[in-house]
Amino acid sequence: MCGRFTLVIAPENMARRFQVEMQNLEYRMRYNIAPGQQVLAIIAEKGKRRMGELRWGLIPSWAKDDKKGFQWINARAESLQEKPSFQKLLSRKRCIIPADSFYEWKDTKQGKQPMRIMRKDEQPFAFAGLFDTWVQPDGQKVHTCTIITTTPNDVVAPIHPRMPVILREEDESIWLDREYQDHQQLQSMLVPYKAEWMQAYPVSKAVGNVKNDHLDCIREVSLHEEE
Secondary structure: OOOOEEEOOOHHHHHHHHOOOOOOOOOOOEEEEOOOOEEEEEEEEOOEEEEEEEEEOOOOOOOOOOHHHHOOOEEEHHHHHHOHHHHHHHHHOEEEEEEOEEEEEEEEOOEEEEEEEEEOOOOOEEEEEEEEEEEOOOOOEEEEEEEEEEOOOOOOOOOOOOEEOEOOHHHHHHHHOOOOOOHHHHHHOOOOOOHHHEEEEEEOHHHHOOOOOOHHHHOEOOHHHHO
């Protein structure tokens, strides 16, 4: 699964990398993004990209309440087309979620050790996501999303049995195109990111507390510091 990630790039770099305007967004660097929080996401309408906020944890439009939100922070790539609710979203409600690293917890003799996983060149990337809109009993709309996961590559495998789908940059526009309906081609994008482009290192166990959202969360630690 993917349960935490970061987005700490400068806003001008974000705008350039993802081809979006950010003037109307309140942007701040996020060192420990967690389920239930608002996350930046990008959708496309008539070929134009638009960035806004979605709540992480999918609540499908047909849900009776918001309890499913924390159950559906992730969606397995392998079963998207087997579940009617996800199949519909795969057709019309695809999004990308900008990030520059994610955290997973590795089993060690000393207990669970958080690891930060990122590109070797430290450049941002896009998670493949799905979104939906749920209407509360009072009529207020809640826009939510889920991050798609797949099997791990060789960097992530020793840490966790799943990893988020990181789209190739050249696939992002196709993924965002609502008119594109070739599900077989879309499914082919939901594969592990190339291991040779990634790295992982241990970070402080303070990451486990969602209240900690600061630079120290991404600082590399030696394992004896965590014992």
